[in-house]
Structure formats: structure tokens, C-alpha cells
Amino acid sequence: MIRKYSRVLTQLYVLTDAAGMVLVFLAAYWLKFYSGLMVKVGALPFQIYFSRTLIFIVAAILIGYFAGFYAPRRKKSLGSDIWTIFKIQTTSLVFLVGFLYAAKEVHISREFLLLFYALNLFVLSAYRIVLKQFLNRIRRKGFNKRYVLILGAGSVGREFYERLQQYPEMGYEVFGFLDDHATEHPHGYAHLKPIIGTLDDLESILQINPIDEVIIALPLDAHGKYPAIIDICDNAGAKTLIIPDYFDILPARPFFDNFAGMPMINIRDIPLDEFGNRIAKRGFDIAFSLIALLVSTPFLLIAIAGIKLTSPGPVFFIQERMGLDRKTFRMFKLRTMHIADSKTSDTQWTTENDPRRTRFGALLRKLSVDELPQFINVLKGDMxxxxxxxxxxxxxxQFKRKVPKYMVKHHIRPGITGWAQANGLRGDTSIKDRIDHDLFYIEHWSFLFDLKIIARTIRKGIVDKNAY
Structure with missing residues (x-):
């Protein structure tokens, strides 16, 4: 049913977003000019504001349409949807402000524009959250299903089936398997959908059954059969997806690139390779660091005074660290240990009850106050x-020889906190576990993921039992 009316649903999404933005405009206009909560200065006629807001709405709808926001998003995460809303709304605001500047319409209230923009982000995000939760709920109950047919009942096909069962909220159901070399699954896999035929039966099965997507999970030696399979699926109107026989060595989010006119799988492409994502993250880093340094100034002054009063030597401890693209930089920290030669500090691991620590330094490390100067590194672009x-x-x-994929972490800027640290992996904890968390972060980065890590870091508290 959803297949038949997908175009209608797309139009409904567009109309709903447009109607929502109109309602947000009315709310923002009332709050700004009639609620008494904000200063009302020389308000232009309602028609002027409404006509200019329509430019924003039309721009947002067009940007969303061409960005694929109104295409089926069953496989997209909620975080991805909200991040897309943020990018669409921000781009539309920039477009409207540029238009107003070019048209020399300087009397449009900037407070109104910011209020309208903020309310749009909130309302549209809340709407998508509610809609996503509703769709997930009804799909778990068996409604709004899409059916997939798996070609290949080997280890790859079975692995895909098992993983698909972990996401019932996506609403996908396996119709069955086709395989040329097996008629039933091996022992221990009786719970899988049955093998209903061979690859020669594909065309007839697609003609009489509502198959939405065909998953090709065949071994590499079956490569010659792919063109015929894809032609049959195209003629039947079913989507075709290919799982490489070597999928287990690929990252969670492989990226298809184009090099010298040839399509290629980029094994280590990451979301932060995209220019827009890098700009957004860098802008957030600068704003957050400036605010953090401003707010933490009293604590820094107290810490500096404590260091000077309790031990001789400089206030700051500067140490070489490896960062983006394996380039080294000088990282700033508040000094928490007695003065030692650089060879010792650069090659010796900090341990619990480390005799090199000062008493006041141990307190700073427990409270993570010694990390605050690293916001300067963030402003410099090192972190x-x-x-x-x-x-x-x-x-x-040492680690790159002992820990698999350790060097992948240097594809992005290092951080003050990270997914590993937010999960308690600090101090004398497993390096492999840390790298596993770092790789997950690198491959799944999103703006909301950053906010989640910051929130979890704050929620877990300042005091860290592993920070010594």
C-alpha cells in the first residue's frame, strides 16, 4: 500500500512542512508584535512580513526537495532527519537575509527572523520525532511493511537476515531466499525464512509477489550473473541492493566515490570529509570554546593561584601530541605534577597514586580542571x-603496532572529550575499547551525536574516578 501511494505521501510531507512553517510564522509574528513579551518598534504591515516569509518557506521546500528530504526515509535515523532540517532551515535563512540585503529592505525585524527560525527548528524537529516514533510503533505491530527477497542463502545472506531482525521498527520483512546450491538452510538456521527457489525463479516470483527490494548476497564467483539479475529487477520495478562478499572488512558506512571516471568504494570516508559538516563542526567548536573559557575563567584563576602556591614551576604544562593527519601539535594543560625532564613525561604512563603528582594537581585531575586550557587548542584549530x-x-x-586500526583516529581532529571518554574509558583502561569507540564516532558522526557526548560528559559529572 505504501508503495502505491509514496508520491502522495511525499506531497503530504511537503504540504505539512509548508503548513507548519505558516503556523510558525503566525506564532512568531504574534510573539514579536502583539504578545507584549518583546519590544515592538515600527512594525511593518502584516502583508510585508508574510510575503517575505513565503520566500523563506518556498526556499526551504525547494532545498528539501532537491536534497532528497522528502524521498522515503525509512532507512534514515532520527538524528539524520533533524540534522537535515537544521541545514535546510539555516540555508533558507541565509538565502532570505541575502535577498533582504540585496533588496535593501533593512526594516524587517531581525529579532522576528531569528524567532521564526528558532521556532521552525523546534516545531519541525518535534513533528519529525513524533512522526518517526509513530511509524516505528505501527511497523513493530506489522503494518506498513516492505518486503525483501534475498538472493544467496550463504553466510552473507544469513548474516543480513539476522541483522535485519534487530530493526523491526524499519518495517522490512524477508519474503524468502533464492539459491542455486541449496534447498534448505543448514542446521541451526531453521528460524530463517525458507529457500523458495533458484535464481532462475526470480522473474516469476517478482511478477506475482509484492517484492520491494532484492538483496544480492551472492559470492564473488557469481559476479557474472549480476547484469541479468539487475535487468530482471529493473523490469519488475524492484530496487536492487548488493552486499559485497567482503562486507565484513568494510566500515559501518562505506562511501562510493568516483576516481578517474570509475566508481570505487572508499573504505575510510567519514562524514566529516564533507565540507559542510566540517564548517558546521568548526563553527560550533569556536563558539563553544569561547563560552567555555569565559564561564571557566574563575576556576582557571583559582587553579592558577593554587598551582603557584603549592609547587614551584610554570602554571601550564605543554606537551607534544599527535592530531589530525598524524601531525603533531603542542597541547596545553594546567601543570599537575612536579617538574620532570621531557623524556620522562613523554614516555611514562600516568598511574594511580603516581608519585609525580602534586597534592593540588591530583585534585585538578580528578575534577578535570587541568583540561580547560585545551579550549585554547580548539580555538587554534589543533583540536x-x-x-x-x-x-x-x-x-x-607502540599502539599502532599492537592495536588494529589505531591510526584511523587521526583522520579527524582530536577532542577534549569523546565517545570513549563519555563511556568511562579514561586513564588506565583498555586501548582497544577506546579505539572501538573512536571508530564508531568517526563513522557515525553527526552534530546531534556531538551534543549527546557533551551532555553525557556533563551528566556523568566532573569528577572522574579514572582520571589520575
Whole structure:
């Protein structure tokens, strides 16, 4: 049913978003000019504001349409939808402000525009959250299903089936398997949908059954059969997706690139390779760091005074760390240990009850106050607020030989906190577990993921039992 009316649903999404933005305009206009909550200065006629807001709405709908926001998003995460809303609304606001500047319409209230923009982000995001939760609920109950047919009942096909069962909210149901070399599943896989025929039966099955997507999970030696299979699926109107026989060595989000006119799978492409994502993250880093330094100034002054009064030596501890693209940089921290030669500090791991620590320094480390100067590194561009923690070159050389994929963390800027640290992996904890968390972050980065990590870091508290 959903297949038949997908175009109608797309139009409904467009109309709903447009209607929502009109209602938000009315609310913003009332709040600004009639609620008494904000200063009312020389308001232009309602028609002027409404006509200019229509430019914003039309721009948002067109940008969303061409960005694929109104295409079926069953496989997209809620975080992806909200991030897309943010990008669409921000781009539309920039477009409207540019239009007003070019038209020399300087009397449109900037407070109204910001209020309209903020309310749009809130309302449209809330609407998508409610809609997503509603669709997930009805799909779990068996409604709004889409059917998939798996070609290949080997290990790859069975693995895909098992993983698909972990996401019932997506509303996908396996119709069955086709395989040329087996008529039933091996022992231990009786719970899988049955093998209903061979690849020669594909065309007839697609003609009489409502198959939405065909998953090709065949071994590499079946490559020659792909063109005929794809032609049959295209003629039947079913989507075709291919799972490479070597999928287990690919990252969670492989990216298809184009090099010299040839399509290629980019094994280590990451979301932050995209220019827009890098700009958004960098802008957030700068704003957050400035606010953090401003708010933490009293604590920094107290810490500086405590360091000077309790131990001789400089206030700051500057150490070489490895960061983006395996380039080293000088990382700033408040000094928490007695003065030692650089060889010792660069090659010796900090341990619990480390005798090198000062008594006041131990307190600073427990409260993570010694990390605050790293916001200066963020402003310089050496670090990000969120990312894998940077390590000393001496230990990098050791870990890269012992820990698989350790060096992948250097594809993005290191962070003050990260997904590993937000899960308690600090101090003397497993390096492999940290790298697993870092790789997950690198491959699943989103603006909302950064906010989640920051919120979890704050919620877990300042005091860290592993910070010594």
C-alpha cells in the first residue's frame, strides 16, 4: 500500500512542512508584535512580513526537495532527519537575509527572523520525532511493511537476515531466499525464512509477489550473473541492493566515490570529509570554546593561584601530541605534577597514586580542571571539542603496532572529550575499547551525536574516578 501511494505521501510531507512553517510564522509574528513579551518598534504591515516569509518557506521546500528530504526515509535515523532540517532551515535563512540585503529592505525585524527560525527548528524537529516514533510503533505491530527477497542463502545472506531482525521498527520483512546450491538452510538456521527457489525463479516470483527490494548476497564467483539479475529487477520495478562478499572488512558506512571516471568504494570516508559538516563542526567548536573559557575563567584563576602556591614551576604544562593527519601539535594543560625532564613525561604512563603528582594537581585531575586550557587548542584549530583523545607520539608508535586500526583516529581532529571518554574509558583502561569507540564516532558522526557526548560528559559529572 505504501508503495502505491509514496508520491502522495511525499506531497503530504511537503504540504505539512509548508503548513507548519505558516503556523510558525503566525506564532512568531504574534510573539514579536502583539504578545507584549518583546519590544515592538515600527512594525511593518502584516502583508510585508508574510510575503517575505513565503520566500523563506518556498526556499526551504525547494532545498528539501532537491536534497532528497522528502524521498522515503525509512532507512534514515532520527538524528539524520533533524540534522537535515537544521541545514535546510539555516540555508533558507541565509538565502532570505541575502535577498533582504540585496533588496535593501533593512526594516524587517531581525529579532522576528531569528524567532521564526528558532521556532521552525523546534516545531519541525518535534513533528519529525513524533512522526518517526509513530511509524516505528505501527511497523513493530506489522503494518506498513516492505518486503525483501534475498538472493544467496550463504553466510552473507544469513548474516543480513539476522541483522535485519534487530530493526523491526524499519518495517522490512524477508519474503524468502533464492539459491542455486541449496534447498534448505543448514542446521541451526531453521528460524530463517525458507529457500523458495533458484535464481532462475526470480522473474516469476517478482511478477506475482509484492517484492520491494532484492538483496544480492551472492559470492564473488557469481559476479557474472549480476547484469541479468539487475535487468530482471529493473523490469519488475524492484530496487536492487548488493552486499559485497567482503562486507565484513568494510566500515559501518562505506562511501562510493568516483576516481578517474570509475566508481570505487572508499573504505575510510567519514562524514566529516564533507565540507559542510566540517564548517558546521568548526563553527560550533569556536563558539563553544569561547563560552567555555569565559564561564571557566574563575576556576582557571583559582587553579592558577593554587598551582603557584603549592609547587614551584610554570602554571601550564605543554606537551607534544599527535592530531589530525598524524601531525603533531603542542597541547596545553594546567601543570599537575612536579617538574620532570621531557623524556620522562613523554614516555611514562600516568598511574594511580603516581608519585609525580602534586597534592593540588591530583585534585585538578580528578575534577578535570587541568583540561580547560585545551579550549585554547580548539580555538587554534589543533583540536575539537569532541573527538578521539590525542596521544603522545611515543605511545602512538607502540599502539599502532599492537592495536588494529589505531591510526584511523587521526583522520579527524582530536577532542577534549569523546565517545570513549563519555563511556568511562579514561586513564588506565583498555586501548582497544577506546579505539572501538573512536571508530564508531568517526563513522557515525553527526552534530546531534556531538551534543549527546557533551551532555553525557556533563551528566556523568566532573569528577572522574579514572582520571589520575
Amino acid at each position: 575539537s571539542v569532541v573527538g578521539p583523545r590525542p596521544e603522545r607520539p611515543y605511545f602512538v608508535e
